[in-house]
Amino acid sequence: MGAKRTKARPGEGEKLREEILGAAEALLGETGTDEALTLRAVAQRTGVSTPSVYLHFPNRDALLEAVCLRVWDELAHRMRDRAGEVDDPMRALSRCARVYARFALDHPVQYRVLLMRPSGGSSPGAVACFRYLADATAACVRAGILRGEPEILAMGLWSAMHGCVSLLIAQPGFDWPEEPEALIDGVIRMAGLGTALACRVPRDAIPPSPELAAGLDELATTWAGPRDFTG
Amino acid sequence: MGAKRTKARPGEGEKLREEILGAAEALLGETGTDEALTLRAVAQRTGVSTPSVYLHFPNRDALLEAVCLRVWDELAHRMRDRAGEVDDPMRALSRCARVYARFALDHPVQYRVLLMRPSGGSSPGAVACFRYLADATAACVRAGILRGEPEILAMGLWSAMHGCVSLLIAQPGFDWPEEPEALIDGVIRMAGLGTALACRVPRDAIPPSPELAAGLDELATTWAGPRDFTG
């Protein structure tokens, strides 16, 4: 803390921006909460006076958003890597969903700041998250496995995954399964099977009544063969 | 603001608590954000000095939680009313889910405070929400339509519903369908059909590959008859 700093030469002002972002990121990582990210704390850690932060960020919220977005392209990379390993678009979609959940749980502070807060409009983090899932969904539609408007289908998938991880993050004291992956897997299966079925069923159909459960049973038998689901 | 107040007689101290809660609730409703709920604002509106709030609430967060919980039993009533109108347990479950979503969108501030924030443990609002959905799910399991551990199944449904409404609340600027009910209906269908199907399919099955899409198509035809879905 309080590292010495020599004033930047003219034209090198952008260096301070990076230093501030670095200090803020470290602060976030060490404390595990965004409340610790005060302008005074990040300024002191950067070795600079408090109002200097305003030279590069219009206010605290912008700094917070910028530092949280810093980790966001890791999500894109992880998704592309894991999803690219398989050909089946539906399997790729489920891998995207799993990567999404893993990412959120790995960066709970950033995820909360960007997706679980009253963002005036729509946060860039949100549109990025959605974009990846929507693309993977569109591939499934092109392959004929899913039907309908890909964006709409993807919103449903996104809702399910976001709900899952945001509850895990915001309600850590709840009586969850001991292994969060169990919940995540369940939600992925529910969402994947649900959209595949829902996009075929008439719009005003409701979930199965007893007389139709038999149809589900019959269909399930054709699924009997275990398929690897390593995501 | 600044209403006149006569000091309560001994034994009537509890009256102030109600007055504070009322003022806080009004403040929340008028401003639409919990940031406006400062101790000074609620104290002034109650016609009392700021530290008097501490006579009835240990800190600001406790007051915030208490005032947000005030609206929570409305959720219970609404669920019981709407779900009790139908016999089919699966239809009752979908009605519960719809009531849940409507309630969250009707009380976005309260919902955010109680369910989308770093609650040290698990918020009482969360366990109440889950309880209702879990009970409705258990009824479906008893009826043989759903299978497995009701609590686990309910967590998936809860995730889907919470994800849906929490995204609508936190990302109002996103490019949602013009009618939020459209998204909610879609998610309910996805979640309901998905759990009904997922609880029959082997645990390591993934969503349908092309060769299995035919099975879904065949099943969907048995669903052809439109069923009323007025929730």
Place this chain on the structure above:
DNA sequence: CTGTCAAGTTGACGGTGTCAAGTGAATGCT
């Protein structure tokens, strides 16, 4: 009339985000 105790107030402390004005060194211009 006096003592007691609950109910509520006063005044302060340390912390926060934010802004207007000032400083000081490096650079470009003549």
Place this chain on the structure above:
DNA sequence: AGCATTCACTTGACACCGTCAACTTGACAG
């Protein structure tokens, strides 16, 4: 070489926040 400009940053303040210790007020009991 010397002056003016401009960039990078600091100083000092403001208003507001949650919170606490100490004080005051008023009703009742004896």
